[in-house]
Amino acid sequence: MKKAIVLLLCLSVLIGCAGGGEPQGVRGGVQENFRVGSEGIRMFFTPGVPTDRLFDTEEFNALVELENVGAHDAGAAGDRVYLSGFDSRVITGIPSGGVPIPPLEGKNQFNPRGSRDTVSFKGQIAKITGDVVPQPLLATLCYRYKTEATTNVCIDPDPFSPGIRTKVCEPGPVGLGDQAAPVAVTNIEVEPRRGKTGFRIRIRNVGGGAPFRNDASALGRCNPQERLKFNEVDFVEVTDVKVGGISVRSSCRPLDRGHVRLDPTSGQGEFYCEFTTTGSATFLSPITIDLTYGYRSTIQHSLVIIKTDID
Amino acid sequence: MKRYALILLFLVACAGEAEITEDAHVGSSGVKAEYIRPTEFVLPGERVGFLIEVSNDGTSESSGAYTIASDPLVLQLQDPTTGRFKLKGRTTFTPIGEKKVLSFKGRVSELAKREQTAEASVRFNMCYDYQTDATVSVCVDTRPEVDDEKVCVPGPVSAGGGQGAPVGVELVEMKLLPGDIEGVFVPRFTISVANLDQGVVLAQGIRNPCQGKGTLKEDFGRVGVRATLSNVPLQCKPFKFNAGAPGLNNVVCTLPEGVPDQPAYLAHLTTTLTYGYFDTIVQSITVQK
Numbered sequence: 022m023k024k025a026i027v028l029l030l031c032l033s034v035l036i037g038c039a040g041g042g043e044p045q046g047v048r049g050g051v052q053e054n055f056r057v058g059s060e061g062i063r064m065f066f067t068p069g070v071p072t073d074r075l076f077d078t079e080e081f082n083a084l085v086e087l088e089n090v091g092a093h094d095a096g097a098a099g100d101r102v103y104l105s106g107f108d109s110r111v112i113t114g115i116p117s118g119g120v121p122i123p124p125l126e127g128k129n130q131f132n133p134r135g136s137r138d139t140v141s142f143k144g145q146i147a148k149i150t151g152d153v154v155p156q157p158l159l160a161t162l163c164y165r166y167k168t169e170a171t172t173n174v175c176i177d178p179d180p181f182s183p184g185i186r187t188k189v190c191e192p193g194p195v196g197l198g199d200q201a202a203p204v205a206v207t208n209i210e211v212e213p214r215r216g217k218t219g220f221r222i223r224i225r226n227v228g229g230g231a232p233f234r235n236d237a238s239a240l241g242r243c244n245p246q247e248r249l250k251f252n253e254v255d256f257v258e259v260t261d262v263k264v265g266g267i268s269v270r271s272s273c274r275p276l277d278r279g280h281v282r283l284d285p286t287s288g289q290g291e292f293y294c295e296f297t298t299t300g301s302a303t304f305l306s307p308i309t310i311d312l313t314y315g316y317r318s319t320i321q322h323s324l325v326i327i328k329t330d331i332d
Numbered sequence: 333m334k335r336y337a338l339i340l341l342f343l344v345a346c347a348g349e350a351e352i353t354e355d356a357h358v359g360s361s362g363v364k365a366e367y368i369r370p371t372e373f374v375l376p377g378e379r380v381g382f383l384i385e386v387s388n389d390g391t392s393e394s395s396g397a398y399t400i401a402s403d404p405l406v407l408q409l410q411d412p413t414t415g416r417f418k419l420k421g422r423t424t425f426t427p428i429g430e431k432k433v434l435s436f437k438g439r440v441s442e443l444a445k446r447e448q449t450a451e452a453s454v455r456f457n458m459c460y461d462y463q464t465d466a467t468v469s470v471c472v473d474t475r476p477e478v479d480d481e482k483v484c485v486p487g488p489v490s491a492g493g494g495q496g497a498p499v500g501v502e503l504v505e506m507k508l509l510p511g512d513i514e515g516v517f518v519p520r521f522t523i524s525v526a527n528l529d530q531g532v533v534l535a536q537g538i539r540n541p542c543q544g545k546g547t548l549k550e551d552f553g554r555v556g557v558r559a560t561l562s563n564v565p566l567q568c569k570p571f572k573f574n575a576g577a578p579g580l581n582n583v584v585c586t587l588p589e590g591v592p593d594q595p596a597y598l599a600h601l602t603t604t605l606t607y608g609y610f611d612t613i614v615q616s617i618t619v620q621k
Contacts, residue, residue, distance in 0.1 A: 105595045106483035110562040150560055150602040151467025152355040152424055157483040157598060231480075245595040248478060319481045328424070 055128040056201040059227040061091040061166045062125065064102070066158075066322045067139065074325050081112050081144040083322075085160050088137040089125035092201035093167040096124035099237060104142050105245040106159030111326060114144035117246050122164060128201055149328050158322040163243035165235065167260070168312040170206035172197050173305050174220070174264070178298035180213040188303040192218070203228020203318075204257055206310050207289075218296045220264075222310060224257060224281065226288035230318030232257050234280060240315050249317075256280040257290065260311040264296045272296075356424045360494030360528035361389035362462045363396065363419065367615045368433070374617055376443045380407070382436045382615070384456055388419035388429035391496030395419075396460025399542045400436050406452035406619060409438040414542070417460075422496060440619055450619040457612045459534070459542035464497035464605040468504050470561075473596035474517045482596040498529035498609055499555070499573070504601060511590040518590040519561065523583040523603055525573065531611035533573045541610045556606035559585045562599045573607070 067084035075081065085102055089095050103119035126136045175190035192211040199205050205227045212219035226232055233239050233249055235258040242249045258280045261270050273294040275281075283290040368383040388394055395418040402409055419430040443450055468491045471484035486506065494500040503524040508517040527533055532541075535554035540547040553573035559566040568585040583603070 106597055108562050108597050108599045109594075110564070111600070147563065149600060150465075150563060151600050152357055154467065154600045155469050155598055159481065159483050159595075245480070248475065321481075321483060 055133045056092050058090055058201045059199045061203045061316055062095055063088040063090050064162045064320055074327055076327050076329050077146050077149045079146050081146050083142040084139050086139050089127050089135040091127050093127045095164050096122045099240045100164035102140050103161045103245055107156045111147055111156055112144050113147055115142050149326055152328050154326045156324045156326050158324055159319055161245050161319050163317050166316050168200050168202035168204050170197055170200045170310045174211050174308045176218050176306055177213040177303040179215055179301040190303055190305050203316055204232055204312055204314055218298055220294050223291045226283055230316050232314040232316050235313045243317050255283040255285050257312050257314040260313045262294050263309045265306040269294045269296050356391050356422045357495040359496050362498040362609055363394050363460050364389050365456055365613050370615045374440045374619055376440055376619055378440045380438050384434045385431055386417055387431040388421045391421040392463040393420050394460045394462050396458055397539045397542045398458045400456050402454045403452040406441055406450050407438050448621055452617055454615045455612055457542045459539045459610050461536045462497055462609050464495055464499050466491055466495040466501035467600050467602045469598045470506050470601050472599050474593045484596055484598050494528045499533055499605055499607055500528045501603055502526045515593045516590040520586045525581045531609050534608035534610055536606055536608045538608045557583050558604040560602050561587050
């Protein structure tokens, strides 16, 4: 009898600790909400490659790890990593044109973690005249990325009609969470009018880097050896805005060659789009906002070159 | 068992972290001299000896001459009272420079009948050649108007504390001037030099102060200057060190071929100064009856 009670107790403990099945947000092995996070590609130097100190006349090796933690694939033509900040007469052989980023799949329902890979830089260290010469390294990542933001908005085609109507929803501002990308749609204000509903869409740079025009030549000028023009930095292309599956992109303004400008200090920008409505009944409709842009982020690594006395 | 314990102890003792001074070019001393167990009080007629340790506390190999002198009425020093030395300096892997101990002998004079005491100074003079190698990191930014992330910010670089020599670089200022070709910038450096020790800066090879001879005015402060930026030689204007004008001893050097427009980076500027140096130490002795 006692043994049976003990066995029953152990069984209860095991059942209690076994959990309720699949992790939260996962159904049937599929990650339902993978669009979380405020980064695109994360970048860091592999620890020890290079170390903090190297001797002159040694070989130079640097490994940069890339992790795509956003929801869009990266590694297309033009996406590159550059190494700069050092004296090219001290560390020689590093290509000024950078190295291409390998294809990096973004997060999706079946791959909630994204993917990672490495790029390497090889060179040679020349003899130095001082005993100790600091040579900081700056890795610059330049790539194209996309943000896809979706939410539901309430549309009232006839907001000021007299009489009492039963409404399924009340038009108002909608806040959005992050969308697994470095530029996010933060807020949509719904402005209902008779026959038209306006949407004031606010976006923000949340990734810690700098967005620039979605443009092949701008992507090339992201190379630290070149210069991005003042009218290329802090611009994000509004690729499409759809309400209930209908594109309203042509109504969006103010846009500069299809791009919205972000304030360089706050990183915020906004634009306004309109949707033509019919009827009088309020309804909920999905709104989808697609943004495309180039993105630049940088990391630094401290390195010191030490002179050897061997000639 | 005992044998293994001893071996283990030996290994553990030797395994301690060896300290390597990576940057040996620090400090403001060159060749220094010091009396060893100095004699302060002597008796009339006594035979005395002086031991002087000459050590190279800086980083440059140095060759020079020395002389010892005193008031012959009080102390008569025996020959030889002059000589030469050659001492290696410190390096990254040899943190202590070479030393040499010199000995001198003499005889104290008798005092006059009415005298109870007499005093004299024993002066040891050194005249030696030295070299300062000063390396500083300077930020070269040909795009100051660009607001991107940069590894450094241009500005004056302080090199205070010395570079392992009595004459040192104190401050380096750089200006980037537009070159003749578009996209090329000419760096111009103003390098402030100071005498950091107690001696006198001379031209290289001058030994007159140690030979009891007069020194020509033009031999004071004549310093040879060479400079490189990232191993490329700079053009420097002739420089004369003026001890009476501290703060105005500036060397101006430029890189005529310039640097191309590029992202900000840290370059190393090495300044080599070659000069002679005169220094002296004094020991007072008192003759007592």
